[in-house]
Amino acid sequence: MTGAVDITLLVNGKTYTGRAEPRVTLADFLRDELRLTGTHLGCEHGACGACTVLMDGRTVRSCLLFAVQAQGHDLATVEGLAPAGGAEGLHPLQEAFHRMHALQCGFCTPGFLMSAYELLQSNPRPTEEEVRTWLSGNLCRCTGYQNIVEAVLAAAAEPEPEAHQ
Amino acid sequence: MKPAPFSYFAPRSLHEAVGLLVEHGDAAKVLAGGQSLVPMMAFRLAMPDVLVDLGGVGELEHSRVEGDTLVLGAMTRHRAVQDMGWLRTRCPLIVEGVELIGHPAIRNRGTVGGSLAHADPAAEWPAILLALDGEVDAVGPNGNRTIRAADLFQTYFTTALAPDEILTEVRLPLPDGAPTGSAFVEMARRHGDFAVAGVGTQISLHPNGTIVDARLALIGVADRPVRAGSAEAALRGHGPTEEVFAEAASVAIGEIEPSSDLHGSSDYRRHVAGVLVRRALTIAARRAAAA
Amino acid sequence: MTTRLFGEPVARKEDGRFLTGRGRYTADFEPHAAHAAFVRSDLAHARITGIDTAAAGEVPGVLGVFTWTDLDGEVAERLPLLVPSDALVNPRTQHALARDEVCYAGEVVAMVVARDRYAAEDAAERILVEYEPLPPVVDLETAASPGAPTAHADMQDNLAGRVSEEHGDVDRALTAAPHVFGWRFVMERSAAMPLETRAVVARYDQTEDRLLIHDSTQAPTGVRFGLAMLFGMDTDRVHVVAPDVGGGFGQKVIQFYPEEVLVPWAARRLGVPVKWVEDRRENFIGSNQERGQIHDVRVGVDDEGRILGLEDRFLHDTGAYCSYGLILPIITAAQLPGPYRLENYRYELRSVFTNTVPTSPYRGAGRPHAAFVMERVIEKVAGELGLDSLDVRRRNFIQPDQFPYHVGVTFQDGGPTVYDSGDYERGLDALLAELDVERTRTELADWRRTGRTVGLGVAGYVEGTGIGPYEGASVSIDPDGTVSVATAHGTQGQAHETVFAQIAADELGTPLEGVRVTTGDTRRLGFGVGTYASRTAVVAGNAVLRAAQEVRRQAASVAARILEVAPEDVVFQDGSVHVAGAPDRRIPLGRLAMASNPTRYAFGRDAEEGARLSQLAYAGGDRPLPEGSRPGLAAVEYYSPTSGVFGFGFHGAVVEVDPETGEVRVLRYVVHHDSGRVINPMVVEGQIHGGVAQGIGGALYERIAYGPEGQVQNASFMDFLLVSAAEMPRIEQVHTETPSPNNPLGIKGVGEAGTIPVSAAIANALSDALGVPVDRMPVMPEDVLALVRAAE
Structure with missing residues (x-):
């Protein structure tokens, strides 16, 4: 089918339904159909990492996945990172990014947060080099990465956070 | 940078998947992880009419x-x-x-x-x-x-x-028997980039310390990955020494035909491949000796 | 007074929304808008002989297909020349849609509007453009040579403009100099690459004849005035908002890019909201680039390395058009002397057309080239004479007692280049102390003995920042006591919401949370210039100070009336005013704001004060609004500096080369920086981090590669290599503060500082490591390997 199809996605613990052609990327579907615009598009060819979201707990480039492919999986976006998905509280990573001035224009920030989240899930006490290597798939044009790396290390030094769901 | 339209199929079995490929012929393209295909579709360098997504074919996910x-x-x-x-x-x-x-x-x-x-x-x-x-x-x-x-x-x-x-x-x-060491080294412009050149190697040592088996696979240096058979032959029967590795490297770079692109000319890639052959062999030999 | 916020590393007010996915970038507005896509020339130079749009019109969901013949009125004319100059001999700008000739690969030829971007791209692909190819000229030096093909068919040569100036007598100085050297320096094309591409959304309200545009621009005010003129609309019917902008670095300061005209034009024509979000491929071929200069320098020195005279003849690649005039090369020429006394200095610049993407400022804006040339000259002079280059720097420094210092050539604003303040010796000393230079040199010598190829490089710069013409600020106090600050320029991550709040909060005695800052919304403030040239903190910051001071004066006057004391006895603290020495005689700012607006009606509980005051005034036979006062606590003030203010700094790099592959690793990167007084050190350090990353990218990774036919060959993030966290070294910083005497806050700009001397420092370090000169930037591993071999 090239025409629009119904697509049901589980995002941040909530079920959403929309319609889109099979060619619509997960990133576009999240942004345009579900109005979850925290996921950004910086290159649309899988190189910048701004569109990084979690699928079944693992990071994926949402520009390299069609929305139809994400059905039946458990998705998480930056909007769901804070505890209980609320607007008030911040996840320890978000707090550390704030405290350490790890963001400037903010455009790449959601992707970095999701990547760093997966890193700390799989490696709760990374070294600086491990953080730099892990985050090398996320591009930032403002910060020179230094404070992002500092923030991830600072968040890693804190007690284990509650997961997003 | 939006993909052109396509028909999407998500078969649940290999049988079904092959059936779809037969049905759609050249118009169909298999979608596996999509990390190379989808960027090409975004640039509209690939415009398949039909995508057959293997994501739901459970029998392909085993190890x-x-x-x-x-x-x-x-x-x-x-x-x-x-x-x-x-x-x-x-x-x-x-x-x-x-x-x-x-x-x-x-x-x-x-x-x-x-x-x-x-x-x-x-x-x-x-x-x-x-x-x-x-x-x-x-x-x-x-x-x-x-x-x-x-x-x-x-x-x-x-x-x-x-x-x-x-x-x-x-x-x-996987290696068995004789002490074996292997390594994969490459030179890429940035961490995670496609290699300017890269070498995967595995060598096995005889109890007397000489090389009994050597494999060298080079990437980024021809129209396909290359096994450097002559360099491997030059290694067999010799001790894992710097001189032997250097000789193997110089043989290996005669077995490749790099093309030029933005990240390196043909000559440069050839040169780097030689350096990497030497480095990969050195690491693999150290590991073999410790095995 | 509450604890002073100026100078404190307070965490940013704007972070919350960005961290939780609630930032609002241009692409996030108008979710149901139609989308535009563009057909761009794939040839660098050609005549258009026909365009067939029939098939495109048949694609489902297409609302309109447009070519130049569809444009009307002013929109059909060439786009405005942004920075006019008498020295421009060929002031050529492009049409919004190419008329009959395309002059770079990427130039917009046709526009499609459809229900979504997918459909718009489907249609764009079906537009057939027939071209008659013309010979392209791509290489800068070739373009400047006699008899070269011309980038524009109707021109005799490729000269866009030429400027020359002389300070002192260079010929005499060079004739008399004991040593004269001649060298060539080359810097290649690069680009800003903000993570958010450009984007425009336009909504036209036919009933009210109003146009509202969201634009990822650094200069919303200019876009607004310009569009109003182009469309023949009243200015007050056009508004432009630059919402959250995902980085700009100069690329988004152009007014206009074709799409910025075409998208609003199409919204008016079609009567539906229209959105265009540039994709990354378009950004590589349709958004301006920079760098690209070739310098031929002659320098005369004495035996101690004192520069007696310097001549620089250079070429600047302006690309296919020159809407930014000659500003870039003029900045290079004016800033070339850096921290050094050049008593005899002459330059001759030629800005040259090529069939490539147009150029305009990218972070550093002509200054990285200047620092590269000057600092390589210093290093090479030292090398030729067997001197320590640090000594050569010191011998040539402008001294602290020589400020204000007249460089002797014209600044980018048209006035003389006059440095306001500086202490270069102190800056260099601070860098060397942070670097622990003696230990570093010993360490490098030890490493070299073990066979490592390592080197140390130092480079300095002076950066003219905070230029005019002006910027404004509106400050008012809301009924709830919130101090509302608005400026007109756009923000792209520079923490304006925080630093302006720091300034206003200090002045009005409120906590930081009590201030709300809006930037880049012409509905709030219509007059302003834009965010560029490291100017916003300086120019808008001082405007905020003025407006806050005026509101403070008003508030003190109203409070004095209510509290029956002299205005001088009113103390501003913790969001309230109180009588000096009597903190219990206090009025919260919100109530004061209501009281300052004497009303007939108490339209809310907090408004009672105003109504009561009004009645009291009449009862006492007075005017509710005393002569000379205005209702409310609100002011709009402007600040217009006489000239720029000049920051400076010195960078030190330790690099290691893999002599077998030519790969370069930056082992240490140390920054000294002085931008006068600092509003928020955390923000300043962040600006430096980002600037250095772009500098290291520009030195070792990033280059726009044009093929011989003029196509960008690396138009993707796979092939244009933005540095990642894995390539970046940890940056060490040390700061000095030499306040500017030219503005009340004593501040200077910092936005571009981090980038400017990086190529120079890396080149000097590589030259030190390899023992051969590195006079071309960027250098990729293969280039470095060639240098290694040259050294052998």
Whole structure:
């Protein structure tokens, strides 16, 4: 089918339904159909990492996945990172990014947060080099990465956070 | 940068998938992890009319060890291989190669079979398969067949697979017996970039310390991954010394035909390949000696 | 007074929304808008002989297909020349849609509007453009040579403009100099690459004849005035908002890019909201680039390395058009002397057309080239004479007692280049102390003995920042006591919401949370210039100070009336005013704001004060609004500096080369920086981090590669290599503060400082490591390997 199809996605613990052609990327579907615009598009060819979201707990480039492919999986976006998905509280990573001035224009920030989240899930006490290597798939044009790396290390030094769901 | 329209099919079985390929012929393209295909579709460099997504074909997602062979279903994600802790000591060539593929999010989606079938001459999996003398299984309308690594890669982005065949399984013989060491080294412009040149190697030592078996697979230096057979021959029967490795490197760079691009001229790639052959052999020899 | 916020590393007010996915970038507005896509020339130079749009019109969902013949009125004319100059001999700008000739690969030829971007791209692909190819000229030096093909068919040569100036007598100085050297320096094309591409959304309200545009621009005010003129609309019917902008670095300061005209034009024409979000491929071929200069320098020095005279003849690649005039090369020429006394200095610049993407400022804006040339000259002079280059720097420094210092050539604003303040010796000393230079040199010598190829490089710069013409600020106090600050320029991550709040909060005695800052919304403030040239903190910051001071004066006057004391006895603290020495005689700012607006009606509980005051005034036979006062606590003030203010700094790099592959690793990167007084040190350090990353990218990774036919060959993030966290070294920083005497806050700009001397420092370090000169930037591993071999 090239025409629009119904697509049901589980995002941040909530079920959403929309319609889109099979060619619509997960990133576009999240942004345009579900109005979850925290996921950004910086290159649309899988190189910048701004569109990084979690699928079944693992990071994926949402520009390299069609929305139809994400059905039946458990998705998480930056909007769901804070505890209980609320607007008030911040996840320890978000707090550390704030405290350490790890963001400037903010455009790449959601992707970095999701990547760093997966890193700390799989490696709760990374070294600086491990953080730099892990985050090398996320591009930032403002910060020179230094404070992002500092923030991830600072968040890693804190007690284990509650997961997003 | 939005893909052109296509019809999307998500078969639940291999049988169904092959049926779709037969039905749609050249118009169809197999979607595995999508980490190479989807960017090409975004640039509209690839505009398949039909996408057959293997994501729902459960029988392609298995991995096991059979005797001394690592068996990977075609839809095994790079990340799954990277997470096989035991493999890091048993055959570092594989894990080191896999870790050089892109970035975490790419490795979470990209698949072994997808990488082999895509046959990018600078990709790591083809070199791993070649270096280990592995083989793949493919299924098509006429049933199953096995393709040896040496026969799989033909030229840029082209394999021996027919358009209606699906790569289903990869078998990688793991080292056994003699003390063996392996390594995968490459030079890329940035961490995670495709290699300017790369080398996967495995060498085994005789109890007297000489090399009894050597494999060298080079990437980024020809229209396909290259086994440097003459360099391997130059290693066999010799001690793992700097001079021998240097000689092997100079033989190896005669076996490749790099092309020029933005990240390196043909001469530069050839030179770097020689340097990397030497470095990879040095690491592998050290590991073999310690094995 | 509450604890002073100026100078404190307070965490940013704007972070919350960005961290939780609630930032609002241009692409996030108007979710149901139609989308535009563009057909761009794939040839660098050609005549258009025909365009067939029939098939495109048949694609489902297409609302309109447009070519130049569809444009009307002013929109059909060439786009405005942004920075006019008498020295421009060929002031050529492009049409919004190419008329009959395309002059770079990427130039917009046709526009499609469809229900979504997918459909718009489907249609764009079906537009057939027939071209008659013309010979392209791509290489800068070739373009400047006699008899070269011309980038524009109707021109005799490729000269866009030429400027020359002389300070002192260079010929005499060079004739008399004991040593004269001649060298060539080359810097290649690069680009800004903000993570958010450009984007425009336009909504036209036919009933009210109003146009509202969201634009990822650094200069919303200019876009607004310009569009109003182009469309023949009243200015107050056009508004432009630059919402959250995902980085700009100069690329988004152009008014206009074709799409910024075409998208609003199409919204008016079609009567539906229209959105265009540039994709990355378009950004590589349709958004301006920079760098690209070739310098031929002659320098005369004495035996101690004192520069007696310097001549620089250079070429600047302006690309296919020159809407930014000659500003870039003029900045290079004016800033070339850096921290050094050049008593005899002459330059001759030629800005040259090529069939490539147009150029305009990218972070550093002509200054990285200047620092590269000057600092390589210093290093090479030292090398030729067997001197320590640090000594050569010191011998040539402008001294602290020589400020204000007249460089002797014209600044980018048209006035003389006059440095306001500086202490270069102190800056260099601070860098060397942070670097622990003696230990570093010993360490490098030890490493070299073990066979490592390592080197140390130092480079300095002076950056003219905070230029005019002006910027404004509106400050008012809301009924709830919130101090509302608005400026007109756009923000792209520079923490304006925080630093302006720091300034206003200090002045009005409120906590930081009590201030709300809006930037880049012409509905709030219509007059302003834009965010560029490291100017916003300086120019808008001082405007905020003025407006806050005026509101403070008003508030003190109203409070004095209510509290029956002299205005001088009113203390501003913790969001309230109180009588000096009597903190219990207090009025919260919100109530004071209501009280300052004497009303007939108490339209809310807090408004009672105003109504009561009004009645009291009449009862006492007074005017509710005393002569000379205005209702409310609100002011709009502007600040217009006389000239720029000049920051400076010195960078030190330790690099290691892999002599077998030519790969370069930056082992240490140390920054000294002085931008006068600092509003928020955390923000300043962050600006430096980002600037250095772009500098290291520009030195070792990033280059726009044109093929011989003029196509960008690396138009993707796979092939244009933005540095990642894995390539970046940890940056060490040390700061000095030499306040500017030219503005009340004593501040200077910092936005571009981090980038400017990086190529120079890396080149000097590589030259030190390899023992051969590195006079071309960027250098990729293969280039470095060639240098290694040259050294052998």
